[in-house]
Amino acid sequence: MGNVVEIKDLTHYYGKKLVYENLSFNIKEGSIFGLLGKNGTGKTTTINILNGFLRPKSGKCLMFGEDSYNLSPATKARVGFLIEGHIQYSNMNIIQIEKFYSAFYPKWKKEPYYELMSKLAVTQDQKLSKMSCGQRSQVALGLILAQDPDLLILDDYSMGLDAGYRRLFIDYLTEYAKAEKKTIFITSHIIQDLENFLDDCVILDYKSVLMTMPIKEFMSTFKQFKFETSVKDLKLEKDDVVKSYEIIKNKAVIFTFEQQPNVASYLNSKGIDFNDLHQVPMSLEDAFIGITGKY
């Protein structure tokens, strides 16, 4: 399988403020790729660059082999784009907006759109501006599914959605997109929803990339260890072993890619007295916080 998206050495600044430098990753055809990071780490910037709405300072960004800044209409037709906040033409109702978009896309399938609309308690002449955030999100998703794109780019699909709508969103993505081997590029600030959904991910930090790897590999190699220590005012530093840590009184937590014996050796080498060193299972959200830190 080829790459649908290729990003190589992408660097971007807003004025003199560095967003990130040398961001590189590929999105394989048929995979579900998550771009994760805290607010302000450059997720939407990356999506804007990918959709040709921002020219990066340097680096290469290809979508279906084309420079993302100069996408041909044929390539744009292959990409479904959900703007952060589920933005759509709010002056239209669900019939009008479907009629409008259908003229632009040769593979348009209105069935999934109307199936999704039938689940919403909205009238046919109700404008999008009069709908709740959750209802608007379903309209936006329905339109993308009807477009039947090869690549879905979903910028913070979970923004403003309650648990029910978030679940509905992921269920429909799974039903229509994952089942049909569509490629999905997704960002979200609610990590827990993506745990069983993603194949690969990039985790961004401020000005840098923390990691790029398949989600299964990340979850199996990234670990959380807890221990107690008698050392007062224990101080640790981030290094090759300790990716992140937290110390509350005499209890410490270390996040690392190392195995337990290596962690024990590391603590010994630092002269840190410890006991009850044990691994604690993590969810994706725990691992995300572990690698990015709480602050």
Add this chain to the structure above:
Amino acid sequence: MFKSLMYKEWLKIKWIVVGLALINVLVILNIYLDLSNTFKELAANSVVGQFQAYEIVFYYDIKNIILVTGLLLGVFQFFPEISQSRLKLTFHLPVKENKLMLQMTSVGVFILLLIFIIDAFLLSIVCIKLLPKEFFDSMLMTTLPWYVGSIVTYCWVIIIFVEPNWTKRIISIFLALGIISLFYAGSGFSAYSNSIFYFILLAVFCSAIIFLSAYNFKRGIC
């Protein structure tokens, strides 16, 4: 696809278009009634003589309405596009961005032309019905810069709204005020009859700047 884009634009602006057309018609009706009343109260010859002697533009009220028509149409058509960066949705459609801008602008200009044709037609009836033929001739040449100015105003609203950089936006506002005022500065009959060609050239130049704003929007703020 153009038909579908027209559909989207029409849904967005239909009420403001109806409102603006109605205001234009009402103002011309008011001009007609004023003129009729004047003719009833005073001798028609005397009124016409004064109009000619002092170059009184009896349809002067329509000047500002024509300007406001272009301004409001631009605002109502493009503010929703810029609000929440909705223009990204439009630019993501499988059509070249410049073509989309051209098509959206064409819809607005076409609607303005329709309103102005109605204006000119109604003003012509007023002239032909109440005044000598030379008033009709001068009316067309006097109002033409106002109509062109309104289209230029419409274009500048788009330029200012679509431009993402605030510094350039503010510069554009001042530039727009200077350029638009040229179209409305003249007084008297056919004040700009010798320079109408240059006004049309200026209008074409201004409309081309729309593509620069669209380019800047797409490039994003760096």
